Amino acid sequence: MDWSKSKSIFIVVFLILNVFLYSLYLNRHTEAQLVEVLGEKTIEAQLQDDHITYGVLPTNLEKASYISATVKNFEEEQIVLQNAQKIVVENKNKLIVTLKDPVKISNLDQEESYRNFLQFQVHEGASYALWKVDQENRKITFFQRLNDRKIYYNINGVLTAYLNDNDEIIRYEQTLLDNIEEYNKEKTLLPPIQVIQALYGKRLLKPDSKITEMKLGYSTLIQLKTQVFVPTWEVRVKTQDDVHEEYFVNAVEGKVIDFQLDHTRVDVVDDALDIKEVNEE
Structure with a gap:
């Protein structure tokens, strides 16, 4: 057997095999890419x-x-509200107001129904917008806003109003972001x-x-x-x-x-905090 001739044949066969395998690889790769492209959806x-x-x-x-703000210290100014029976400052930053005359809300789910309450019963009430009506627990949550953009679930910018059985607001708790x-x-x-x-x-x-x-x-x-x-x-x-x-x-x-954590914080009232009455009639 002519070894040189056999060697040449083997080399040619291996070259053909390599070309075939490379061609097969390219075809498979192209098909895979095509499947990926076809599988991509907007x-x-x-x-x-x-x-x-x-x-x-x-x-x-x-x-x-971005915006920045500080927490309002209600003890630094005298808060006067005409329809307030009692005004209490809790831990400097929370205002608790009990109303003399309950405020009737005609439609609890309609933001427009709260306009007079916010404008005339709440300190800087125009800074808040309706967020949630909780009929079961008889309370309404408002979030503070800036240029009609709400500040979501910040415990220092929340107004919570409490209702009696006649859909009248009798009390509210308020925190306020300042120097925005x-x-x-x-x-x-x-x-x-x-x-x-x-x-x-x-x-x-x-x-x-x-x-x-x-x-x-x-x-x-x-x-x-x-x-x-x-x-x-x-x-x-x-x-x-x-x-x-x-x-x-x-x-x-x-x-x-x-x-989720902020949801909890919004509803928490720490009774152990220091309470200071600033106005009581």
Whole structure:
């Protein structure tokens, strides 16, 4: 047997085999890429597949500033309210007001119904907006706002009004953020569709649900003596079972915010705090 000739044949066979395997690899790789491309869907298509719908999204909110604030010290000024039977300052930062004459609310679920109460019965009441009506516990929660943007679940910017059985406000507790300032440099905000994508990616949006509303507000970023707040998207969702859910996304970084701890803090009343009566009739 001619070894040189056999050697040449083996080399040619190996070269052909290598070319064939490389060609097969390229074909498989191309097919895999094609499958990935075909498998990629836009967020709109994914939402459509899960029957998740939304209406017209906000289009004019591209930039916003961080804001800072301090906590109001109610002991530093004399609070005078005409319809107040008793005014108590608790731990310097909480105002507790008992009304002489209860204030009737015609429609508990309608924000307009609280306008006179906020304007004439509450210290700096125009700074608050309706957030939640709790019929079972007979209380109404308002969040402080800046330029119609709510500051979500900050214990130092909450007004809680208490009702009697006739839907009349008889007492309220108030905390207030003071010296609110906007930072000069505005930040570019995530567009609403990317916010929806962030929620969808975490599987928070259930199939057959509807996004009913998206608004821009603020959430607490730093909570020290001077607090800092970041622009935040509020997303309201109605599920297939007619359950209303709310989600919050940092409008700058895209992080989903969990307010569970702040929910608890809003409702907590520490009876051990020092109480000082500043006005009682």
